Amino acid sequence: MKRFRAAVLGGSGFAGAELVRKLLLHPEVELVRVAAADHVGELLSSALPHLEGQTSLCFENPTPEEAVAGVDIVLMGLPQKASIPVVEAALESGAKVIDMSGAFRLRSADQYARYYGEVHPRPDLLARFVYGLPELNRDAIRASGLVASPGCFATAIELGLLPFARAGWLSGSVECVGITGSSGSGVTPSLTTHHPTRTGNLRTYRPLTHQHTPEIEDTLTAAGAKHFRLDFIPVSAPLVRGILATSFVKLSADIPEAEIQRCIQSAYDAERFVRVPASRLPEVVGVAGSNFAEVGVVVGPSDGANRVVTVLSCLDNLVKGGAGQAIQNMNLMLGLSESMTLDDVGPFP
Numbered sequence: 001m002k003r004f005r006a007a008v009l010g011g012s013g014f015a016g017a018e019l020v021r022k023l024l025l026h027p028e029v030e031l032v033r034v035a036a037a038d039h040v041g042e043l044l045s046s047a048l049p050h051l052e053g054q055t056s057l058c059f060e061n062p063t064p065e066e067a068v069a070g071v072d073i074v075l076m077g078l079p080q081k082a083s084i085p086v087v088e089a090a091l092e093s094g095a096k097v098i099d100m101s102g103a104f105r106l107r108s109a110d111q112y113a114r115y116y117g118e119v120h121p122r123p124d125l126l127a128r129f130v131y132g133l134p135e136l137n138r139d140a141i142r143a144s145g146l147v148a149s150p151g152c153f154a155t156a157i158e159l160g161l162l163p164f165a166r167a168g169w170l171s172g173s174v175e176c177v178g179i180t181g182s183s184g185s186g187v188t189p190s191l192t193t194h195h196p197t198r199t200g201n202l203r204t205y206r207p208l209t210h211q212h213t214p215e216i217e218d219t220l221t222a223a224g225a226k227h228f229r230l231d232f233i234p235v236s237a238p239l240v241r242g243i244l245a246t247s248f249v250k251l252s253a254d255i256p257e258a259e260i261q262r263c264i265q266s267a268y269d270a271e272r273f274v275r276v277p278a279s280r281l282p283e284v285v286g287v288a289g290s291n292f293a294e295v296g297v298v299v300g301p302s303d304g305a306n307r308v309v310t311v312l313s314c315l316d317n318l319v320k321g322g323a324g325q326a327i328q329n330m331n332l333m334l335g336l337s338e339s340m341t342l343d344d345v346g347p348f349p
Contacts, residue, residue, distance in 0.1 A: 002026075002027070002028055002029060002030040003028050003029075003334075004029045004030070004072040004073065004334050005029070005030050005032045005070065005071045005072050005073075006023055006029050006030065006031055006032065006033075006071055006072065006073050006074070006075060006330070007031075007032060007033035007034070007035065007067055007068070007071045007073075007074045007075070008020055008023065008031065008033070008034045008035070008074075008076075008077070009035040009067055009074060009075070009076045009077065009078055009086060010035070010036065010076060010077030010078045010082075010100075011035060011036050011044070011059065011077070012036035012037075012038055012039055012047040012048070012059060012187065013036075013077055013186055013187045014183045014186065014187050014318055015077040015100060015318055015322045015323045016034075016036070016323075017050075017323075018318050018319060018322065018323030018324065019075050019077065019323040019326060019327070020034060020044060020048065020055075021050070021051070022323065022324065022327045022341045022342070023075075023327070023341075024051070024054055024055055025341050026327075026340065026341045027340065027341075028334070028336055028340065029073075029330070029334070029336075031055075031057065032057075032070070033057075033060060033067065033071065034057050034058075034059055034060065035059065035060050035061060035062055035067055036059045036060075036061070037061060038059070039059045040059050040060065040061045041058055041059065041060075042058055042059055043055075043056070043057070043058055044058065044059065046059075047059070064085040064086045064088065064089040065089045065092075065093075067089065068086065068089045068090045068093045068095040069093065071095050072095060072096060072334070073095060073096040073097070073098065073330055073333065073334065074086060074090055074096070074097050074098070075098045075100070075326050075327075075330065076097065076099050076100060076101065077100045077101075077322075077323075078099075078100075078101055079101060080101045080102055080103040080116060081103075081118075081121070082101075083099050083101045083104075084103060084121050084122055087099065087103075087104075087122075087125065087146070088122075094145075096144075096145040096146070096147075096333050096334075097145065097146050097147070098132065098147045098149055098326050098329050098330055098333070099129070099146075099148050099149065100149045100322060100323075100326055102116060102151065102211055102212075102215075103120075103148070104125065104126060104129035104146070104148040105129075105131060105148045105150065105151065105154075105215045106126065106214055106215055106218060107126055107127065107218060108126075108214075108218075109123035109126065111218075112126075114214075115209070115210075115211040115213065115214055116211055125146075128146050129144075129146045129147065129148040130144040130146065130147050130148070131147075131148055131150065131215070131218075131219060132148055132149040132150060132325065132326070132329040133150050133155065133158060133159075133219065133325075134273075134325070134328055134329065134332060134338065135159065135162065135268075135271055135274060136158075136162060136219065136222075136223060138332060138338075141329055141332045141333060142332045142333065142335070144333065145333070147329050147333065149322075149325055149326045149329060150215065150219075150321075150325065151211070151212040151215060151321070152180070152184055152212075152243055152315070152317035152318075152321030152322055153178050153180065153210065153212040153216075153232075153234060153243060153245065153321075154212040154215050154219070155293070155315060155320060155325060156178065156243045156244075156245040156293065156313045156315050156321060157176055157178065157212075157216050157230070157232070157245045157247060157313065158216055158219050158220060159274055159293050159295055159313050159315075160245060160247055160295050160311040160312065160313030161174065161216075161220055161225075161247060161249065161311060162220065162223055162267065163263045163264050163266075163267035163268075163295075164225075164249060164251070164263065164309075164311075165220045165221075165223040165224045165225040165228075166223055166224050166267065167224070167263050168224055168226075169251055169252070169255065169263075170220060170224070170225040170226070170228060170249065171225060171226040171227055171228065172226075172227055172228070172229070172250065173228075173229045173230070173231055174228070174229070174230055174231070174247055174248065174249050174250075175231045175233075175247070175248045176230060176231070176232045176233070176245055176246065176247040176248070177232075177234075177235060177245070177246050178232065178233070178234050178235065178243060178244070178245040178246075179202075179234075179236075179237045179243065179244045179245075180234060180236060180237060180242070180243045180317060181237060181239040181240045181241045181242045181243070181317060182195075182198055182236065182238075182239070182240055183240050183241055183317060183318055184243075184317045184318075184321075192205065192236060193236075198236065198238055199238045200238060201236075201238060202235055202236070202237055202238070203235065203236045204233055204234070204235050204236075205234055205235075205236060206234055207233045207234070208231060208232065208233070210232055210234050212232070213230055213232050216230050216232070217229065217230055239284070241284075241288045241316050241317060241318055242284035242285075242287070242288050242314065242315070242316055242317065243284070243314060243316075243317050243321060244282070244283070244284055244312070244313075244314045245312070245313045245314070246310060246311070246312055247310070247311040247313070248308055248309075248310055248311075249308070249309045249310075249311055250306050250307075250308055250309075251306065251307055251308075251309050252305075252307075253302035253303070253304060253305055253306055253307050255307075257299045260297060260299050260309060261297065261299070264295060264296070264297055268295065272338065272339050273291050273292050273293060273320060273328070273339070273342070274292070274293050274294075274295060275292055275293070275294050275295070276294070276295055276296060277296060281296045281298070281312050282294035282295060282296045282312045282313060282314040283314060284314050284316075285348065285349050286314070287314055287315050287316050287320070287346065288316050288346055288347070289316060289319065289344070289346030289347050290316060290319055290320070290324075290344060290345050291316075291319045291320045291324035291325070291327075291328065291342040291344075292315070292320060292345065293313065293314065293315040293320050294312075294314050294315075295311070295312070295313045296311075296312045297309055297310065297311050297312070298310040298312070316346070319346075324342055327340075327341060327342060328342060
């Protein structure tokens with residue numbers, strides 16, 4: 001018999017589909033409830049055809065209190081506003097929570113209002129959530145019952161820059177371009193995500209105002225960056241899965257190239273899900289469908305005082321940038337092996 005019981009809320013979307021797929025395979029966690037606003041009463045395979053014959057669970061539309069009843073942990077792929085009542089109910093029931101929305105990623109209610117365009121309804125809860133980047137906050141995640149899983153762009157960019165922040169080298173402004181697949185926009189199509197208008201197109205959106213910017217700045221500052229600011233340009237690309245982030249970091253010319261390479265390599269030597277490729281640069285096809293991320297650097301020439309280091313980082317936005325990282329956090333919170341159900345390296349190509 002499995003030791004823990006889990007519910008997934010927002011289970012008919014792309015991230016929800018990944019959560020359900022991983023949990024159905026989990027040897028220690030039983031998926032007992034999947035909630036969605038649509039397909040209520042229908043088998044999961046009605047919206048997620050790859051689950052045909054894999055489960056008899058049907059989509060439910062429970063109240064927040066019903067959603068958390070009788071479970072050890074709730075994994076939410078809900079909009080910000082919808083996640084708040086569930087958190088409140090979980091605090092009463094004692095269920096642990098992993099929130100994949102942006103509701104609790106920031107420490108500042110003012111920053112939330114600026115980037116999400118609305119006043120935070122429960123600013124008193126912001127400080128109670130742990131930011132769910134295991135490579136930075138593993139011990140705190142283990143000890144917490146409330147975890148805010150990072151955004152997909154945020155995870156990719158943070159993993160690329162985190163070694164420099166920890167080394168005390170990251171300061172001032174960093175420019176970054178992040179290219180993402182269409183699944184990051186969610187399951188409901190729009191003009192900019194509809195296949196005929198996206199398949200042959202590259203398009204910039206929310207330049208310098210993307211909502212993942214403040215969580216990246218908060219996270220890297222907490223890790224050791226000084227006076228850090230991110231100038232971030234996101235780009236939608238004609239692929240379904242994957243993010244490739246290219247960040248331009250100005251470092252002192254006094255830091256040798258070999259030391260820069262060692263900084264990246266040693267930061268992730270002991271990390272299961274972050275790789276530094278030895279013979280190539282990071283690429284989406286190396287991580288698509290998996291919980292792995294890749295990081296690499298190209299060190300530019302010195303101008304006497306500084307040099308520009310190009311940091312490349314990539315991941316699957318639905319797995320390491322979404323549901324896979326949520327499962328990684330869940331495993332930590334429940335005292336299980338962190339990599340449980342996450343070791344699949346994904347398909348090629």
